[in-house]
Amino acid sequence: MIIAVKYADGTTDRVQTMLLDRLIRSGAITRFRRTSGWVVIGQDPIRRQGQKTDVARERRFDLATGFFR
Numbered sequence: 001m002i003i004a005v006k007y008a009d010g011t012t013d014r015v016q017t018m019l020l021d022r023l024i025r026s027g028a029i030t031r032f033r034r035t036s037g038w039v040v041i042g043q044d045p046i047r048r049q050g051q052k053t054d055v056a057r058e059r060r061f062d063l064a065t066g067f068f069r
Contacts, residue, residue, distance in 0.1 A: 004033035
């Protein structure tokens, strides 16, 4: 997947999502674009490396209620 980024020098580019964490950690970019708009590094909340997302959360079936929890 490709994502738009803005570098510290003001230039914009499109990069592979697998490079995003590295660019954030290195301080090379100041913002990146989500579907909801631009995310400002250091100001807006971003997922930390190794943090689970809702999609990755383990789901267990509860036999008593018959639902996943």
